[in-house]
Amino acid sequence: MGADVGSFAEDMSGKLTAESVWMRRMIAWCPWLSVDDLRSHLALLPLGSLILTALVCVLTASSLSWLVAKWVIAGAKDRRGRKLRLAPGPAPWPIVGNLLQLQRHPHRVLAKMAEQYGELMTIHMGTALTLVVSSPAAAKEVLLTQGTTFASRPLPPTANAWSHGGRSLGLAPYGPLWRKQRKIASVQLFSPRRMAQVDAVRRKLTNFLEEELLRKGQGGAQKQEGSLRNVGTKEAAEEGNGLSPAPTPLLTETTSSSLPNPVAAVHVAAGGICHPAGNERGPSGAAGTMHGLQPVHLRENLFHFALDTLTYVIFGSPVSPAMQHHMAKAIATSGCSTSTMRMPTRAQEPEDGLEDDATRRIMSKEASLHTMEGGKSGDDVKDDQMAKRFYDVVLSMMQVVGMVQIPDFVPSLRFFYRGYLQYVRGVSNTFRALTLELIEKRRIFQQNVAGNSGSSCTTLDHHQAALREAGLINPDAMVDTVFNNLSPSGTSTPKNLVASTMKDDDVVYGETEACLLLMALVAAGTDTTTSTTVFVLMELLRHPEKMALLKAELDEAIGMHKVPSETDLENLPYLNAFLYETLRMHSVSPMLLPHQAMKDAVVFGYDVPAGTTVLVNVWAIMHDPKVWSEPWEFRPERFIRDGLLADDMHPDGKNFEFFPFGSGRRICPGIRLALTTVRFVVSRLLQRFDVMLPPGIKPEDLDLTEQDGLVIFPENPMPVIFRPRSMG
Numbered sequence: 001m002g003a004d005v006g007s008f009a010e011d012m013s014g015k016l017t018a019e020s021v022w023m024r025r026m027i028a029w030c031p032w033l034s035v036d037d038l039r040s041h042l043a044l045l046p047l048g049s050l051i052l053t054a055l056v057c058v059l060t061a062s063s064l065s066w067l068v069a070k071w072v073i074a075g076a077k078d079r080r081g082r083k084l085r086l087a088p089g090p091a092p093w094p095i096v097g098n099l100l101q102l103q104r105h106p107h108r109v110l111a112k113m114a115e116q117y118g119e120l121m122t123i124h125m126g127t128a129l130t131l132v133v134s135s136p137a138a139a140k141e142v143l144l145t146q147g148t149t150f151a152s153r154p155l156p157p158t159a160n161a162w163s164h165g166g167r168s169l170g171l172a173p174y175g176p177l178w179r180k181q182r183k184i185a186s187v188q189l190f191s192p193r194r195m196a197q198v199d200a201v202r203r204k205l206t207n208f209l210e211e212e213l214l215r216k217g218q219g220g221a222q223k224q225e226g227s228l229r230n231v232g233t234k235e236a237a238e239e240g241n242g243l244s245p246a247p248t249p250l251l252t253e254t255t256s257s258s259l260p261n262p263v264a265a266v267h268v269a270a271g272g273i274c275h276p277a278g279n280e281r282g283p284s285g286a287a288g289t290m291h292g293l294q295p296v297h298l299r300e301n302l303f304h305f306a307l308d309t310l311t312y313v314i315f316g317s318p319v320s321p322a323m324q325h326h327m328a329k330a331i332a333t334s335g336c337s338t339s340t341m342r343m344p345t346r347a348q349e350p351e352d353g354l355e356d357d358a359t360r361r362i363m364s365k366e367a368s369l370h371t372m373e374g375g376k377s378g379d380d381v382k383d384d385q386m387a388k389r390f391y392d393v394v395l396s397m398m399q400v401v402g403m404v405q406i407p408d409f410v411p412s413l414r415f416f417y418r419g420y421l422q423y424v425r426g427v428s429n430t431f432r433a434l435t436l437e438l439i440e441k442r443r444i445f446q447q448n449v450a451g452n453s454g455s456s457c458t459t460l461d462h463h464q465a466a467l468r469e470a471g472l473i474n475p476d477a478m479v480d481t482v483f484n485n486l487s488p489s490g491t492s493t494p495k496n497l498v499a500s501t502m503k504d505d506d507v508v509y510g511e512t513e514a515c516l517l518l519m520a521l522v523a524a525g526t527d528t529t530t531s532t533t534v535f536v537l538m539e540l541l542r543h544p545e546k547m548a549l550l551k552a553e554l555d556e557a558i559g560m561h562k563v564p565s566e567t568d569l570e571n572l573p574y575l576n577a578f579l580y581e582t583l584r585m586h587s588v589s590p591m592l593l594p595h596q597a598m599k600d601a602v603v604f605g606y607d608v609p610a611g612t613t614v615l616v617n618v619w620a621i622m623h624d625p626k627v628w629s630e631p632w633e634f635r636p637e638r639f640i641r642d643g644l645l646a647d648d649m650h651p652d653g654k655n656f657e658f659f660p661f662g663s664g665r666r667i668c669p670g671i672r673l674a675l676t677t678v679r680f681v682v683s684r685l686l687q688r689f690d691v692m693l694p695p696g697i698k699p700e701d702l703d704l705t706e707q708d709g710l711v712i713f714p715e716n717p718m719p720v721i722f723r724p725r726s727m728g
């Protein structure tokens, strides 16, 4: 160092500038630096000082904003000027508050924060004061003890645009309109009578689902009429059903080794990487196949199943392409002349399972209950794509309404947001148009039933009779009661049967409100059930030994062939425990839907001003080691006591350690429908199939990380092989 300083002094002799003084100092402080080093880096000085200045500015700004925020929180006052005592929480940034921290997996981030700040925590979603609830006791307090105070919903611009100003059941503020919608839903959809209807149609639709999964697994083109109904049964063996018993494997087992990543290979085999919207296109390759069966993506198939169940009960008929096919078949086999009807065969279908355009036209024209001779239904092609359109619209809705949208909470940014809101309104309007289409078709159908007494087999009443007989038309759909007097154009306010029986008629309840109610039921009932079923299947695949236990329980109690009744399934401890454990691990609505304080309140000594958004982090509670031992372990056994399902562990909203459907006034009204549906589908699939991972994939390869949205779903769902058990 001495030499360096000496040479430096020589070089610089005679011009001892401020710069050289600075260099000397640097060398004195940092003995490892040489003069050459410093000279070569001299050019970087301006950049360095710029960065330093920026850093200082950022630090100063954040400290100041932190102080300001602290001051704002500490100084928050109520309307009477009284100083508020808010629950503690992380310091917010100016303008955006804590939003930037919540961009991915907000339920997990908030659970982590709650470890530091406690069961009640204040955060700022932009300018919106938000209370986060993360313990059973606090959840009970806000959802039950003070349930009325917190029963409302906040309505940020996205939700507002989606729900036409909060007129949709799930997003409506607590008040007369919500009460009326909820009551109509309870009486008209969730009544025991209607649930019996659901049970009947579910049995039928599950058969079709099984067929569809097998058809897709076989590559989508094999002829399989009636193939599955008998799979694995004695009758099948007698009939020589092509699949049973133990047919010769169609292909030698293929592994995905030609592709470097087995998981990627499987997605390719199942029709491409499964993007968030669930790519369910037909199989296109042999990688990942087993006994000639290819892996099938689950989301769209299960979604169609849930959608068909609901559209049958609500609008009178299923809408998925597969069901359109079955309806066409029912008409064709009913004795009606087929001269006007070209029956599509499965072999004609393109691999994605959607029929070609000509077939679509035929099916929508001839087979759909919505379409009658004389073709009043308008666009036939659109008709047959209805399920796809529902699927797209519900997924878009889950994404737009479910994600944390910064401008929702930052009014000053809304100007840049108008295009987005336009888009949300567009999605909502598409949904509404679809719903109105179904309502209109039902109206035409009913008019025809009333007015058509012709007996010709080419008239609609013949088709309808055939479909009724096949159980594919619902003679008593919910929409008939909700809209008992639809106008032909569907635009004027219908007289509403239900409305006239309700006491709180002070509320406007017209076509828009009725339509939004039906939309809410379809939206809330499809993706939730689908996602839960997918998570159950994924957990079964992740735990083969538990799948074996569950199969053994089903085999022993029900056998492989009997269609179980609801009571049969309700009484199976392991099946229910498995479902509950899945709901605990992967509650598809991890923070329920947001609630809102309707008036000033005090919770556990903390002030909660009117208008505060309340997020109940049920995911955090169901993963809290203080509440659940080893919460990260998947252990259905925790729900079983003395060999029976523990009766205080039901997700009916009474147990605040386990309430994936919420609790109190806004509890999910579809709880029973959801539980019976998932139970039934899972049981039927296990009775009929060996549900398997594609070759090369190990249980531990399964990634169940959640994809964010209003309803969460596995980000990378694994396609699955459904092998008829008779082949095993």
Ligand code: HEM
Binding pocket: 169, 170, 171, 182, 520, 521, 522, 524, 525, 526, 528, 529, 532, 587, 588, 589, 592, 593, 594, 660, 661, 662, 663, 665, 666, 667, 668, 669, 670, 671, 673, 674, 675
């Ligand atoms: C596994 C399936 C399901 C789960 C996990 C689930 C969960 C939930 C949750 C957590 C809420 C919010 C509760 C709250 O904010 O306190 C909710 C609300 C709702 N759910 Fe479900 N749900 C499921 C299936 C269904 C089904 C099948 C339907 C109907 C067809 C349905 C209809 C609704 C409606 C209409 C609401 C809004 C209730 C209101 O705001 O008053 N859900 N659901």
